[in-house]
Amino acid sequence: MGGYARFVWPCFAFVFGVLAWNLWAAGRYQAEARKRALRSLAMMGEGQ
Amino acid sequence: MWTWFYRLASPPFVYRTAGALMPWFLAAAAATIGYGTIAGLAFAPPDYQQGDAFRIIYVHAPSAWLSLFAYTTLAVAGAIGLIWRIKMGHAVAAATAPIGASFTLSALVTGSLWGRPMWGTYWAWDPRLTSELILLFLYVGVMSLRSAFEDPGRGDRAAALLAIVGVVNVPIIHYSVVWWNSLHQGATVAKIGKPEMPGSMLWPLLAMFLGFMCFYGAVLCMRLRGEVLNRERQAAWVREAMRS
Numbered sequence: 001m002g003g004y005a006r007f008v009w010p011c012f013a014f015v016f017g018v019l020a021w022n023l024w025a026a027g028r029y030q031a032e033a034r035k036r037a038l039r040s041l042a043m044m045g046e047g048q
Numbered sequence: 049m050w051t052w053f054y055r056l057a058s059p060p061f062v063y064r065t066a067g068a069l070m071p072w073f074l075a076a077a078a079a080t081i082g083y084g085t086i087a088g089l090a091f092a093p094p095d096y097q098q099g100d101a102f103r104i105i106y107v108h109a110p111s112a113w114l115s116l117f118a119y120t121t122l123a124v125a126g127a128i129g130l131i132w133r134i135k136m137g138h139a140v141a142a143a144t145a146p147i148g149a150s151f152t153l154s155a156l157v158t159g160s161l162w163g164r165p166m167w168g169t170y171w172a173w174d175p176r177l178t179s180e181l182i183l184l185f186l187y188v189g190v191m192s193l194r195s196a197f198e199d200p201g202r203g204d205r206a207a208a209l210l211a212i213v214g215v216v217n218v219p220i221i222h223y224s225v226v227w228w229n230s231l232h233q234g235a236t237v238a239k240i241g242k243p244e245m246p247g248s249m250l251w252p253l254l255a256m257f258l259g260f261m262c263f264y265g266a267v268l269c270m271r272l273r274g275e276v277l278n279r280e281r282q283a284a285w286v287r288e289a290m291r292s
Contacts, residue, residue, distance in 0.1 A: 001100040001103075002094060002099045002100040002101075003099070003100075004099060004100045004101040004103075004165055005100075007101055007104065007161045007162065007164060007165050008089075008100060008101065008103050008104055010161055011104045011107050011108065011157075011158040011161050011162070012085070012089070012106075012107055014107075014154065014157050014158065014161075015107040015111060015154050015158060018111075018150050018151065018153070018154045019081075019263060021150065022147060022150055022263070022267045023266075023267065023270075025146070026147075026267045026270035026271045026274070027270060029270070029271055029274040029275075030270050030271070030273050030274035030277075031274075032274065033273070033274035033275070033277035033278045034274075034277060034290075036277070036278065036281060037277045037281050037286055037290050038290055040281045040282065041286075041287055041290050041291075044287075
């Protein structure tokens, strides 16, 4: 990397970390919402 | 025309469409980001002035672009929710804010790491850097304001107002390098006429732009589905969807 490795690699690592966090957080948010919807369905007595 | 517009914004339609589009966006993002990263790191030649440090552009520029695009989406969706009282407008705004904030942070961090070898400093109170930092504060403000109200409807409206007022910062960020003396370089890709990059550098960058946009689409779809479920939990169609 011509002496710039300590700047280039951390940039790529950080951005790929951000991409991974986004995927994880969005998946978790969706799963939590689904769980809440199912719980609300069960509370209405229609879950079974 | 308005009937079509309202049908397009109906929660079940949005929920199903987001679910159908998400895997396609994700596959396209994986392919283009994979190509862009490999080609940008291994095959693009070093810049004649910046050497290999220029490779930071492959993650910095798409992050910065996405930070502006997501904020514009946030403001437009908020305006749709506010003006036409379309609930899905607010749902899109709520779903896009954390994604945009994360890419704004990413643009600031990678820009700072690029600035150190090129400018001799990690940070300068330069117009481009400062206006991008204000963008991050705007994202945080919009998210905080939305969750500060007990009544979600009031939170949505307040957040939409702030988002609309804050959109004035988007052209300021874009034109800051033209309007003021800036350490930051001017436009290289979006130049009218001809970009100042050879194809071997440009194609991986364009692939990264496309990949980041597709990634944004995929994550937005995932968050939007969650947002729709949270808002429509009591609706009959959600009960049907949960049973199936």
